[in-house]
Amino acid sequence: MECKFVPSVCSYCGTGCGILFQVVDGRLIGTLPMKTHPVNQGKLCIKGWNLHEHINSELRLKNPLIKTFGRFSRVNWDTAIRYTADRLQKIIKKHGPDSVGVLVSAKATNEENYLAQKFARAVIGTNNVDHCARL
């Protein structure tokens, strides 16, 4: 049996509590507060203690989906990416880059937000990029 603790940050609010994910044989089995972390000093709230539950939810999306005639069908990544890229490129060609909006995420990492706004500005060519800071 392989058991490990992986240091991370709780993603349930803007406080940023230090946590340890408990992993046994590749399965995420719990969330613990990091005893020495400067933010939470060994404590967590009820959401933090249960952070692993949503990750292990049966309802997680496991495959890309494309909707045809009102119904989703599972597709592989190559198909989903190619389909989306083609449709975006057609819309940009016909209506210009400012006909596309990108909503980045206050729940994604810094790296992902950096990349998402780079995608909007450099790949699509629009500054129509925002996120839910206001909501």
Added chain:
Amino acid sequence: MTNSYDDLEGAGCIFVIGSNTTACHPLIARRIYKAKERGAKLIVADPRGIQLSHMANVSVNHRMGSDVALLNGMMHVICKNGWQAADYINSRTENAEALFAVLDAYTPERVQAITGVKAGDIELMAETYAQNSPAALLYAMGITQHTTGVDNVKSCCNLAMLCGNVGVAGGGVNPLRGQNNVQGACDMGGLPNVFTGYQPVSDADANAKFSEAWGRPLPDKPGLTISDMVPAMLDGKIKALYVIGENPKLSDPDWNHFNHALNNLELLVAQDLFLSETAQVADVVFPAASVAEKNGTFTNSERRCARINKAIEPVGNALADWRIISRLATAMDYPMNYGSAGEIFEEMRALTPKSYAGMTYERLGINGLQWPCPDTEHPGTPYLHSEQFARGKGKFHAIEYQDPAEMPDADYPYFLTTGRVFAHYHTGTMTRVSKHLDHEAPFGYVDINPLDARNIKVGEGDPVVLSSRRGEMEVAVRLNEKLPPGSLFLPIHFGESAANLLTSSEALDPLAKIPEFKVSAVQVCRAS
């Protein structure tokens, strides 16, 4: 936050306005408790009675949307008694005269008439805040989600500067961030007008720098905010929307209006952990990896950038958001060949000289670093504006009180406000699938004062119909005597009783474009 969590424990006074801290930021609330135990004074101003109100030295329930009047009233009392920090105002700030001129008219009696807070309580708040330095001011969306959101924030800053509380340990103006990386998303340029580190897209030097780094000429005209994208979708100007890790169908104001806008799109792409309300109506859905399934960094409310580390493999064929974006960019003839999140971080920090340049994954370690961190020797910054303000001198703004966009009237006689409950997070996509959290609060409800409940002849658990000029919904009643009569509270987490059926998408702050989620006029009646 201008200051840090540790700082709160050194405050002489903590003033919480528009933040239900114990429910929404429990581990920050813990610092308030610790400060209180040590002898700090606590002032709580909130339209509702909240948990923190019980332990406050001064607790008031001001009328929804009357924050500017309340804060001006406090400042009026402070100036009248000569409690302002005269030396600080002279040496570190400007435009104080303009503020003083406005404050004259905000006598406690007049402010009582606007806010419903007794004149004596306003005087006590002012004295407690001004006479127990350093004083830390904490706020959250209760201050910002108003048509006067920017005015509210500026008024908080006015108060803090008036008493010399900005740029000192234990003081500050401290917005508590709602989402885990809302600070980081802003820092990273997830906004229509700026690149990373708030470098304006319209600034020729910044634009040239990023254009060169990214190998393409970049647009220099600021884009649309989320609030402006909705009318652009309705007008057919925006044809495609790529939504990464958000659920705007539930989180945006005026559900019916927003749905019309979504229906008008030619292409909606959603990237999420779950088939959220937004993903359900998308044309393409990308399955994203969770926080435990990838590497990267988050930046918290106290500007602390800290690492998350991959603990397990992603479920099914889910991929980290950065991998999905890279693949999509590559397919659109802009190759992105990042091998790791760390490579992206290195690219980002090289382009973000003032705040993130000194951070490396190695330096971040377990505890992270607080920006600004301009070079790799810099220890990070626990509080801002210590020697001088970022703009040089701190500027006072003379601000007059304005009513919210919608006040109760004969047709819609109740005030409605919205917010979170302790067990849930935003639109509930993550917390409602969590067994233990769902158990705490499985359904939506509306809080109503028992006196109002008696008037409309409903009791605990009875269904009522709430209606506004935008829409109507049915929801169960929860009696709450801590809510003033004439006011209602609706949690935002529950799709089946979505608060945003009732809110307005037109009531926006003119500058920040933030919707006035915290004040709507509604009618409530017993469901037939």
